[in-house]
Amino acid sequence: MVIGIQPLFSQQLSNVRIKIYALANDTIQIDTVSIIPGSLNLKDAATKENISSEDFSLNALHSLLIWRGKARPDSILAEYKVLPYSLTKSIYHKDYSQLNKRDSLSRLPIIYSLQELNPNGTLDLGGVDYNGSFSRGITFGNNQDLVVNSNFNLQLQGKLAGDVEVLAALSDNNIPIQPEGNTQQLQEFDKVFIQLKKSRSTLVVGDYELSKPEGYFMNFYKKLQGASFLTTSDTNNEIQLKSNASIAVAKGKYAKNNLIGIEGNQGPYRLVGNNGETYIIILAGTERVYIDGEIMVRGSDRDYVIDYNAGEIVFTPNRLITKDKRISVEFQYSEKAYLRTIFFAGQQFSHDAWKVRVNFYSEQDAKNQPVQQELTDSQRVVLSEAGDSIQKAYYQSIDSVGYTPDRVLYKKIDSIGYDVYVYSINTDSAIYSLNFSYTGLGKGNYVIANNLVNGRVYRWIAPVGGIPQGDYEPVIPLIAPQRTQLLTVGVDYNINENSSVSWEGGLSNQDINTFSSAGNSDNSGVSSILSYQQKIILNHDRQIETNLFTTARYEFTGQNFKAIERYRPVEFERDWNITTIQPPADEHLASVNLNLQRNAIGNLQYGASFFNRSGIYTGINNSLTGNYNHHGFQLTFISSYLLSENDFQKTKFFR
Numbered sequence: 001m002v003i004g005i006q007p008l009f010s011q012q013l014s015n016v017r018i019k020i021y022a023l024a025n026d027t028i029q030i031d032t033v034s035i036i037p038g039s040l041n042l043k044d045a046a047t048k049e050n051i052s053s054e055d056f057s058l059n060a061l062h063s064l065l066i067w068r069g070k071a072r073p074d075s076i077l078a079e080y081k082v083l084p085y086s087l088t089k090s091i092y093h094k095d096y097s098q099l100n101k102r103d104s105l106s107r108l109p110i111i112y113s114l115q116e117l118n119p120n121g122t123l124d125l126g127g128v129d130y131n132g133s134f135s136r137g138i139t140f141g142n143n144q145d146l147v148v149n150s151n152f153n154l155q156l157q158g159k160l161a162g163d164v165e166v167l168a169a170l171s172d173n174n175i176p177i178q179p180e181g182n183t184q185q186l187q188e189f190d191k192v193f194i195q196l197k198k199s200r201s202t203l204v205v206g207d208y209e210l211s212k213p214e215g216y217f218m219n220f221y222k223k224l225q226g227a228s229f230l231t232t233s234d235t236n237n238e239i240q241l242k243s244n245a246s247i248a249v250a251k252g253k254y255a256k257n258n259l260i261g262i263e264g265n266q267g268p269y270r271l272v273g274n275n276g277e278t279y280i281i282i283l284a285g286t287e288r289v290y291i292d293g294e295i296m297v298r299g300s301d302r303d304y305v306i307d308y309n310a311g312e313i314v315f316t317p318n319r320l321i322t323k324d325k326r327i328s329v330e331f332q333y334s335e336k337a338y339l340r341t342i343f344f345a346g347q348q349f350s351h352d353a354w355k356v357r358v359n360f361y362s363e364q365d366a367k368n369q370p371v372q373q374e375l376t377d378s379q380r381v382v383l384s385e386a387g388d389s390i391q392k393a394y395y396q397s398i399d400s401v402g403y404t405p406d407r408v409l410y411k412k413i414d415s416i417g418y419d420v421y422v423y424s425i426n427t428d429s430a431i432y433s434l435n436f437s438y439t440g441l442g443k444g445n446y447v448i449a450n451n452l453v454n455g456r457v458y459r460w461i462a463p464v465g466g467i468p469q470g471d472y473e474p475v476i477p478l479i480a481p482q483r484t485q486l487l488t489v490g491v492d493y494n495i496n497e498n499s500s501v502s503w504e505g506g507l508s509n510q511d512i513n514t515f516s517s518a519g520n521s522d523n524s525g526v527s528s529i530l531s532y533q534q535k536i537i538l539n540h541d542r543q544i545e546t547n548l549f550t551t552a553r554y555e556f557t558g559q560n561f562k563a564i565e566r567y568r569p570v571e572f573e574r575d576w577n578i579t580t581i582q583p584p585a586d587e588h589l590a591s592v593n594l595n596l597q598r599n600a601i602g603n604l605q606y607g608a609s610f611f612n613r614s615g616i617y618t619g620i621n622n623s624l625t626g627n628y629n630h631h632g633f634q635l636t637f638i639s640s641y642l643l644s645e646n647d648f649q650k651t652k653f654f655r
Contacts, residue, residue, distance in 0.1 A: 015036075015081050015082050015083075015084070016079070016080075016081050017031065017078075017079070017080060017081070017082060018077070018078070018079045019077075019078050020045050020075055020076070020077050020078075021065075021075060021076050021078060022074065022075045023067060023072050023073060023074065023075065023076060026066060026067045026068075026072075027064060027065070027066050027067070028064075028065050029063060029064060030063045030064070030065050030078060030080070031063040031080075031082055032063070032086065033063065033082050033083055033084065033085055033086045034060060034061050034062075034063060034082065034083045034085070034086050034087045034088070035058065035060045035063050035080050035081070035082055035083070036060065036080070036081040036082065036083060037058075037060040039080045039081035040058050040065075040078065040079075040080040041078075041079045041080070042056060042076050042077070042078055042079075043076065043077040043079075044073045044076065044077070045073070045074070045075035045076055045077045046073065046074065046075070048077070051069075051073075051076065052069075054068070054069075055067065055068055055069030056068055056069065061086075061087045061088050062088055063082075063086075065078075127158045127159045127160075128156055128157065128158030128159065128160065128166060129156070129157050129158050130154065130155065130156045130157075130158075131154075131155055132152075132153045132154035132155055132170075133151070133152075133153050134150075134151070134152050134153075135150070135151045136148060136149065136150045136151075137149040137150075150172075151172070152170070152171065152172045153170070153171045153172075154168070154169075154170040154171075155168065155169050155170075156168040156169075156170075163198060163199075164196055164197070164198045165196070165197040165198065166194070166195070166196055166197075167193075167194075167195040167197070168193060168194040168195065169191060169192075169193045170191075170192050170193075170194075171191050171192075172192070180307075180308075181284065181287075181298060181305055181306035181307065181308055182298075182299065182300045182305040182306075183298070183299055183300070191206070191207045192206035192207055193206045193207055193208060194206050200231060200232040200233065201229070201230070201231040201232075202229070202230045202231070203227070203228070203229050204227065204228040204229075205226075205227045206225065207223070207224070207225050208224060208225075208226075208228060208248075209221065209222065209223055209224070210222045210224055210228065210246055210248070210342075210344060213244070213346050213357070213359045214348070214357060214490075215357060215359060215488050215490050215504055216488075216490075216504050216529055216567060217486070217488050217504065217506040217527055217529070217563060217567055218359050218361060218486055218488045218506070218563075218564065218567075219563065219564065219565050219566065219567040220254070220361070220564045220565050221286065221332075221565070222250060222251075222252075222332070222342060223250075223251045223252060223283050223285075223286060223332060224246070224248035224249065224250060224251065224342060225248055225249050225251060226246065226247050226248020226249055226342075227246070227247060227248065228244070228245070228246040228248070229243075229244070229245050229246075230242075230243070230244045231243050238351065238352075239349055239350070239351050240348075240349070240350045240351070241347070241348070241349060242346075242347070242348040242350070243346070243347055243348075244344070244345070244346040244347075245344065245345045245346075246342070246343070246344040246345075247341070247342070247343050247344075248341070248342050249339065249340065249341055249342070250340040250341065250342050250363065251283055251332070251334065252282075252283040252286065252332035252333050252334050252335065253273070253274065253332060253333060253334075253335040253340075254330070254331075254332055254564070254565050255271075255272075255273055255274050255330070255331060255332070255333055256328065256329070256330045256331075256566065257271050257272060257328070257329045257330075257331075258326075258327070258328050258580060259327035259328070259329065260323075260327075261321040261322055261323055261324070261325040261327055262321065262323065263321075263322050263323045264320075264321070264322070265321060266314060266315045266316070266317070266320075266321055267304075267312065267313055267314035267315055267321075268307070268310075268312035268313060268314045269312065269313050269314075269327070270311060270312050271311045271312070271313065271329060271331065271333075272311075273333055273335065275477070275479070276438060276440055277333075277335075278438065279311065280311045280333040280334065280335075281308065281309055281311065281333060281334040282306070282308045282311050282331050282332070282333050282334075283308070283331070283332045283333065283334060284308050286331050286332040287306060287313075287329060287330065287331040288329070288330045288331070289303070289304055289313070289327075289328075289329050290326075290327070290328040290329075290570045291303075291319060291325055291326065291327055291328075292325060292326050292571075293326070293569070293570055293571035293574075296319065299316075300316065301316070301318075302316065302318065303315065303316060303318055303319045304316060304319065311333070313329065326571075326574065328570055330565070330566065336371040336372045337365070337370060337371060337372055337373055337479040337481075338365035338366055338367065338369060338370050338371060338479075338481050339365070339366040339369040339371060340363065340364070340365050340366070341363075341364055341366065342361075342362070342363045343360075343361075343362045344359070344360070344361050344362075345359070345360050346358070346359040346360070347359075352494075353493065353494045354491070354492065354493045354494070355491070355492040355493075356489075356490070356491050357488075357489070357490045357491075358487075358488070358489050358490075359487070359488045360485075360486070360487050360488075361484075361485065361486045361487075361564060362483075362484075362485045363483070363484045363485075363564070364481075364482075364483040364484075364485075364514075365481035365482050365483065365514065366481070367481035367514050367515055373478075373479060375478070378395070379395055379478055380515060382394075382395060382478060383478055383480050383513060383515040383516060384515045384516045385516065385518075386478075386480070386513060386515075386516060387513060387516045387518030387519040388512055388513060388516075388518070388519035388522075389519075390478075390480045390512055390513055393477065393478040393480055393513075394437075394473075394475040394476060394477045394478055395475065395476060395478065396474065396475055397434060397435035397436075397437075397474050397475055397476045398421070398432055398433075398434055398474055399432070399433045399434075400431055400432055400433075401431065401432070401433045402431050403427045403428075403430055403431055406454070407433065407455075408423065408433075408453060408454075408455040408456070408457060409423075409424065409425075409430040409431065409432060409433060410422055410423055410424060410430065410432045410433075410434055411424040411426060411429035411430050411431070411432065412429075412432060415460075415462065416462075418445075418462075420460045421434055421460065421474065422459075422460065423449070423451060423453075423457045423458075423459070434458070434474040435474065435476060436458050436472040436473065436474050436475075437472065437473060437475055437476055437477055438471060438472055439471065439472060439473050439475075440471065441471055442467065442468055442469065442470075442471075443468055443471070443473075444468055444470040444471050444472045444473040445460055445461060445462075445463065445468050445469070445470045445472075445473060446458040446459060446460055446461070446470045446471070446472040446473060446474070447459055447461055447470045447471060447472065448472070458472055458474075480512060480513040480514070480515060480516075481513070481514045481515060482510075482511065482512050482513070482514065483509070483510070483511045483514050484508075484509075484510050484562065484564060485508065485509040485510070486506060486507070486508045486509075486562075486563070486564055487506065487507045487508075488504060488505065488506045488507075489504065489505050490502065490503065490504035490505075491503050491504075498534060498535040498536070498537070499532075499533065499534040499535070500532075500533050500534075501530075501531070501532045501533075502530075502531050502533075503528070503529070503530045503531075504528070504529050505526070505527065505528045505529075506526065506527040506528070506561065506563075507524070507525075507526055508524065508525045508526075508527070508560075508561050508562045508563070509523055509524050510523055510525075510562040511523050522560045522584075523560070524560060525557075525558040525559065525560030525561030525562060526558045526561060527555075527556060527557045527558060527561045528555070528556045529553065529554070529555040529556075530553065530554050530555075531551065531552065531553035531554075532550075532551070532552045532553070533549070533550070533551050534549070534550045534551075535547055535548075535549055536548040536549075536550065543599075544598060544599055544600065544601065545598075545599045546596070546597070546598045546599075547596075547597050548594065548595070548596050548597075549593075549594075549595040549596075549597065550592075550593070550594055550595075551591075551592070551593040551595075552591070552592050552593075553590070553591055554588075554589070554590045555587075555588070555589040555590070556586070556587070556588055556589075557586070557587040557589075558586055559584035559585050559586050559587075559614075560584065575621070575640075575642075576611050576617075576619050576621070576642070576644065577619070577642060577644050577651055577653055578613075578617060578619075578644075582613070582616070583616065585613040585614045585615065585616050585617075586613070586614040587611070587612070587613050587614075588610070588611070588612045588614075589609070589610070589611050589612075590609065590610045591607060591608065591609040591610070592607065592608050592609075593605065593606070593607040593608075594606050594607070600629065601628065601629060601630075602626060602627045602628040602629050602635075603626055603627060604624075604625075604626040605623075605624070605625045605626060606622075606623070606624050607621075607622070607623045607624075608620075608621070608622050608623075609621045609622075609623075616646060616647065617644065617645070617646045618644065618645050618646075619642060619643065619644035619645070620642070620643045620644075621640060621641070621642045621643075622640065622641045622642075623638075623639065623640040623641075624637075624639050624640075625637065625638045625639070639654075639655065640653075640654070640655055641653070641654045642654075
């Protein structure tokens with residue numbers, strides 16, 4: 001029973017309430033709303049003495065006071081704070097008990113009914129965003145047949161069921177063409193790319209690029225069509241596992257051209273294949289162009305533009321070409337002699353202080369599945385007998401067809417033991433049809449003649465001292481299937497916070513003619529590299545910290561070791577004053593590097609290197625580089641001094 005409230009006006013502005021209750025029984029209702037726990041203070045209403053908390057208990061949610069003391073006063077004075085609502089009262093917008101009654105549904109003002117989510121039957125991909133286009137066109141004319149052109153382009157991005165992320169780009173043209181190489185960004189016209197990702201695993205299917213893994217000897221960049229899977233996991237002993245596997249069909253073949261610049265000629269410069277192919281199609285975006293060791297940027301407003309379909313490169317005025325420019329171009333070109341497959345597998349184990357990696361790469365031509373050439377049994381015999389001398393793998397392209405007035409024909413004559421074919425229009429002797437192939441400068445007995453006839457005519461030139469003087473021969477070269485494999489194993493170990501050691505070994509297997517077992521003794525080769533790095537702190541002044549970084553490394557490459565692509569610097573041969581084409585030999589490369597660094601001021605670096613090609617070449621190189629910064633000015637210097645010796649000469653090169 002409530003006897004009084006004090007004061008009334010102040011309680012209208014505050015949540016503090018003061019009331020007097022008569023204790024008629026042990027349980028009384030203090031208020032209609034919930035009380036803030038810990039805010040209740042009780043006094044005897046008559047004596048104004050505080051009542052101990054041991055004499056009562058409070059149910060704050062229901063505002064119930066339960067008396068537990070032995071002596072119970074007649075009335076009490078309660079002072080407490082309240083919430084603006086009762087926590088025990090149910091709050092709802094609609095009474096579910098009424099909605100659940102079948103007989104009351106007809107009396108409710110709101111009735112919920114299910115509707116079809118996709119009434120029009122359109123594509124519904126849930127959380128996936130998609131956009132694209134599909135078009136078809138018809139081309140016709142008074143002097144051409146009816147042609148139907150189609151184009152499809154679709155992009156997808158989002159999440160599928162099971163939290164699987166999808167990223168896809170699907171494009172297709174019935175006339176696939178290469179993009180123009182005059183911009184930095186390329187637009188692929190015929191590509192299928194689908195990537196599925198969940199948690200720490202990724203699956204790629206379609207057209208994708210495969211780049212080099214972590215390591216030194218295994219270096220490549222391939223455009224492929226197939227599938228690739230990458231996943232990362234952790235073991236109970238805190239070892240992280242990273243696995244990668246790819247299996248695909250190769251789109252192209254790696255090649256490197258060293259071009260000789262012509263004074264004032266910006267191009268076009270034609271690129272050729274590994275076997276001297278002059279008309280090749282370069283895979284878009286695979287080229288890497290260097291001038292004097294510096295990589296160039298594609299674009300009409302940058303350094304160069306390239307015609308992928310014609311295999312030609314043109315340099316912009318930003319890079320003036322002279323006879324002294326060293327131009328190197330690496331690329332992949334379309335070569336469809338055989339179905340070429342690529343398999344790659346990599347496994348990496350890493351911990352806090354160490355890391356172990358194993359990578360395997362295999363690229364192989366399917367010799368029983370030729371694409372652009374049909375091999376007869378006799379041609380297979382030629383390839384099997386050629387061994388590694390694939391430049392001798394060819395067959396004669398001379399056919400006696402009889403005289404035909406609208407063809408370029410030759411007659412056969414004898415010239416001092418040589419069978420010579422000469423262009424003729426004589427109906428009695430012009431009976432031979434010849435197909436000529438470019439064999440290289442000074443490797444053939446025929447040259448192109450300046451005859452004004454309907455077709456190209458070749459003219460025979462007599463050898464001088466048994467050495468051919470021409471560039472063409474009436475033969476068709478046979479392309480041999482090849483296989484390239486490389487296995488690398490590497491270990492990195494952090495000795496402490498400032499020093500580490502690493503090692504990597506490689507085992508290669510290259511067979512340039514899988515039709516023949518002859519010459520396979522030199523297919524396998526080994527390589528190894530060992531390096532040590534250490535950081536020495538010379539002072540502990542964090543504002544101007546001075547450190548000495550030391551690096552020592554030794555590299556061995558066996559004479560039969562074959563890398564997939566170039567793994568050394570592009571200017572390696574020039575730095576050591578050796579030619580690009582070298583006979584096989586074991587190579588030893590050792591170096592020591594000292595780098596003194598002072599924060600915000602500069603650094604000074606000295607390096608000493610030793611390079612030896614067993615019995616062929618020996619070189620010692622010393623280099624000194626550094627830079628100095630002071631009040632916005634920067635001084636940089638680079639210098640090197642090379643002493644080299646081979647069987648023919650000794651050189652000194654200072655720059």
